[in-house]
Amino acid sequence: MGNYRTKLTRADIKGEPPGNIHNAITSTLKSFLEDSSLRFVKNSWYGYDLCPATWNYIFSLDLLCAQLGWTWTITNIIWKDLWLILNTWLRQARTEQTPFRDVCVAAVFRLLGMPWEVQLSVIYATHDLAPSNPEAALKTLESWRKNSTQRVPPAVIKCITQISFLCHQTKSQNSKKLL
Structure with missing residues (x-):
């Protein structure tokens, strides 16, 4: 090793990682938003999923x-950065894809969607939006319910039942139109 000596800092002694984690988060988030290679990939199980590079960003930011x-x-990431992304995305016209692309917004939802309470909020939002595409909403909610590791609240079961009824009504109306 020769005459090479390392300078120990207070962070090294305390067992803290070197560098500024906030800067690492900010630069990772910036890289994620600017990465034009991110995309959705067709998946036989999920339909469409995030590409592996997008998952790498999600896991890195989470860690x-x-x-x-x-x-x-x-305080510093969700309120200042992620909500801004979602708010901007919601306000842009659907034909626009700037400044935030759909794949980035989907990844933000995955970052936010880990707590059970957030998942339930998404379920209720899906219920509210179900009339626009009841079959897709029903399929999504039933899949979520099947894979849920916690007890599903009665309100969610009622949402699924209502959407199922709406699907049945829509199919009945469509079959009558064909006759």
């Missing part, structure tokens, strides 16, 4: 944010 804790993450 980096875990180092600073939930309170810090919600």
